[in-house]
Amino acid sequence: MTKMPALSACHSDPATYPPGIAFMDGQYLPISEAKISVLDNGFLHSDATYDVVHVWKGAFFRLDDHLDRFFSGMEKLHMSIPFGRAEVIEILHNCVALSGLEDAYVEFICTRGTSPTFSRDPRDAVNRFIAFAIPFGSVANPEQMSRGLHAAITEFVRIPPSSVDPTVKNYHWLDLVKGLYAAYAQGAETAILLDANGNIAEGPGFNVFAVKDGKISTPKSGVLMGITRQTIFDLCAELQITCAAHDLAPSELRAADEVFVTSTAGGVMPVTKIDETSIGTGSVGPLTNEITEAYWRMHENDRFRQAIRYP
């Protein structure tokens, strides 16, 4: 008779997690307890949509825009949750308030879930809503913020819109991850992927902008319609800077006076080197600085902020 290993009653997790609070199944939990079944189709088929809003100095920034995108994404994926918009807002407030975080990264997710009958038909699955607040994170660290990121334009093609709708914020990142490893291999810190036509698409978690002769441009399609990207359009309108979305060739990016990338995770972040080419003067440019300052100033505008109700 073969000797069998013992069966444990429950899982003991050796990993460490950042501080934070999650919500799932009606419960508020320490982030270390927020786990999904390995059978959830959100994991097994990356069948999920999500959004991330940030909290800065105790207030959400552009929460309404993130919620619009999240609810629209769920609809496009034929998903539904037992919470309306007002209830989701309350849950997000509670996660942040319970965490005590003043600056936070707040993610909310709808996964396909699992089917009570174990059917493979996604229509039989019970969709699941999860939210969590953890400390604010950034694509660029403080050193990279001051000297500018070093990016590589990789040969990898961002998953095209004909396959996966980029307006539904999703977790399909293997192309971005392969791009990152290719970038690391050539000494860069992050990656920029191309679209199927060889134009600039986006990077891991960010949109890309080029500044040339005082005008700003960013890829038009096949990219996430980032909320921070939209904020750049809004700020440029206010600051009377021309900003347009159109196809952007890698050569145009390399020949730009300034390059920056945008993400909820960090805001506006300068890029001063692409592959072996220094961008402009090689240091963070004046327009990038002007927009970065305007971006953080905008966080004080009551039109975009929603204060957390801390206990």
Added chain:
Amino acid sequence: MTKMPALSACHSDPATYPPGIAFMDGQYLPISEAKISVLDNGFLHSDATYDVVHVWKGAFFRLDDHLDRFFSGMEKLHMSIPFGRAEVIEILHNCVALSGLEDAYVEFICTRGTSPTFSRDPRDAVNRFIAFAIPFGSVANPEQMSRGLHAAITEFVRIPPSSVDPTVKNYHWLDLVKGLYAAYAQGAETAILLDANGNIAEGPGFNVFAVKDGKISTPKSGVLMGITRQTIFDLCAELQITCAAHDLAPSELRAADEVFVTSTAGGVMPVTKIDETSIGTGSVGPLTNEITEAYWRMHENDRFRQAIRYP
């Protein structure tokens, strides 16, 4: 002062799960306890590879081939686990033996994991190995097996190899899920996606084969190099049936004498209707039947089976 909801110490999960046993972090667990952190990059970035081997009548089928693909996928994704091949085999045996299942679906996964420092750099993450055994499942139910599946060829393009390497078995399924919903909308039961050139690619979890004038063909590239697909090549060689991989136009599939799909989840499964077109006579064809029988007969061949060491 705002009244705050209570914080629970641990998660109480209302979902039901099938019977089965999982392995993670050195522990064998009931499948209902097998959960990953919502912060694991295997979930948040679908940054994971996996494989599924089936157990039939108490024995693994072609386990070595599945292991080859899994270890090769991890290498391509720059992942590593603290287990060698022999240890993984032992874990898989134990999961099945502890589950007591005679016919099982055995999945093993490597996720990017999380970083102890909460860094966004995938190189800092501790990769995580998970395995589980649950009851054998099939793409087609018994009724569909006997009358043939009704598939729809959808307009969706399978994520191209220039974005995500299909030889690394992965969870990027949103294109397949959208295809399924499009298929359901037109009354079909499953979906077949195209490649970027408009040729047949694959469906949700299966490869596609067409039979015409006694010869068999299947798409050559841009698809999962399925182990069951390989088994069809092997069986055809044995049965002296011509079987070739090449571009397959949707019109060729519709005009085929027989169509079948293959997956570890179900084996060889007939398709008798595509969109509104009946395939051949409209019932399961003789070559499909011959190959299906040969496929299950092959499970008795000691070259491909590895008996589970039940307690």
